[in-house]
Amino acid sequence: MSVPVALDDVSVQLGGTTILDHLSLEIAAGTWVSMIGPNGAGKTTVLRCITGAVPYQGTVQIGSSVVAEMQVREVARTVAIVPQHPTLPEGMRVVDYVLLGRTPHRGAMTSESEHDLLLVGQVLDALDLERFADRDVATLSGGELQRVVIARALAQDTPILLLDEPTTGLDIGAQQEVMELIDRLRSQRELTVLSAMHDLNIAGQFTERIVLVSGGRVVADGAPGDVLTPELIDRHYGARVRVEQDAGRVVVVPIRARLEVDESLNDSADGEADDPADKPDEEILDA
């Protein structure tokens, strides 16, 4: 049962400044959309609007329901979020943490059911987390923790999954692992996924559609090849990049302004990179 998400003309003001500016965005049921944009663009705020954690003007709909008219608990049964910086309760075991995901499915005063325990067991199994079940969440590594937080969101058993920069701070292997995991879960469970992404390449490799948010607006929306262009990235990130194609996927390569000039002076760039005369300069600049 896939459920679509739609933000229609959503604006958010916080502390006197406009954070989202008449933003509209629709995500078709069962699709995975990446949201990119520079720091402070409003990506996290978009996700917070969908869970109803921040006051906004405009409408947010999940399926045919308007979020503002739903009970907190009802929303939590439809949308799960993996926050960028989850709060880790001191001394809580991984199983208890993942079981928190079952909260919206039971009454305030009832214990977890056999079904809850079974489902959490399946989730731990699917995410290869069994051996961490009794560990204190505070002792996990970055990649392990990210999987545990995703496990809690999956235990929520919702048709919509929001992820806030799920790969930030992970090493390159863990990044790919987490993204493959999300992709697998998405197709297995027919989830609708919206992920805020920091890494443009990962966004381009894993999702068919990318939305570029900047200054609280959607400034580009489309296939990776249409959004990840040197012009758009320069304009919104102030970064110089070269965009290449690799097996049908877009690859974004950041380049240093000065090196680019060097390169244009020497057509055969390959040998030049190893020139010892260049190295001291580079190292000084890097330091």
Added chain:
Amino acid sequence: MITVRPTRMEVWWVVGAGAVLSITAIVAVSFGAVDLDIGSVVVSIMDRFSFVEIDSGFTAQQEAILWEIRIPRVVLAGLVGATLALAGGAYQGSFRNPLADPYLLGVAAGAGLGATLAIAYAPGTTMWPVDPLPLFAFSGGLMGVALTYVVGYSVRAGRTSVTLILGGVAVAAFLTAAQTYLLQREAETLRQVYAWILGRLSTVGWSEVLLILPYVVVTGIVVIAGRRRLDVLSVGDEEAHALGVDAPRVRLVMVLAATLGTAAAVSVAGLIGFVGIIVPHAVRIVFGTSYRVLLPLSIFYGAAFLIIADLIARTIVAPAELPIGVVTAFLGAPFFAFVLRSSRGAGV
């Protein structure tokens, strides 16, 4: 697939806590100005609570000491200790702050001020349909915690658990100063109220027990019913919201309930510090941090702790009596320092 074993209350943890409390209580009723034989005490209690007539061998006077002085006092100490420990645990979970405690949050000082006002200015208690003391104490306690919250969380940058406690210290000092001013103005009530400042459990008969019992029961039911919600609050308000829990509402209900119990305790026992911090933390160290385990066990161990503290208070300098607040502070301050030292995370 693995079998998922969540943290749950184990039956034998409750049985053990019940046993500790029972033994503590029986020992405490046996010792005092006149020592009673423990075996006979047990027999006398069984006699009252069963249909079988058993002779404890006590004289009428010994029976009177046991039933009109010792047992009411131990029951009162148990109720007050259980309530303060439970309230401490509830405040810690609500504010996600390991140092929260009725005493440190200004609740006790506010309740003390309210109670002083009631004694100094409320006309004879017979004029009121209910005893105004707990009501005044409750209003004062609520005002205390509300002020602390406002002062502690008005800090914009670097808001941590310490700022809340600093707010509590300031509020408690202010409310205590107001109380002292009142005491000086109303010299007549001075002696009666002075006992509170250090905390004291002196009672003859069951009137105090009956006075606070309804409030304590309400507090117990509400806080225990909400224990699972406090575990959800431990991930912070925003994530709790994403899990379907309205954190501000849970916090409000918990703080109201904890303050009601604290005010009732303060209105009969005065300002007894540190129980709300020592007991939940000791339970946390032994049984883990989950509130579903911590809160019920705090009731038992809080009761046992204050019964022991009261036993020490009334026997160590016999025939004189030490204020019980002195005993809990003497045991509690070093423990508090220990908790402060070992608290990691949670912004401490």
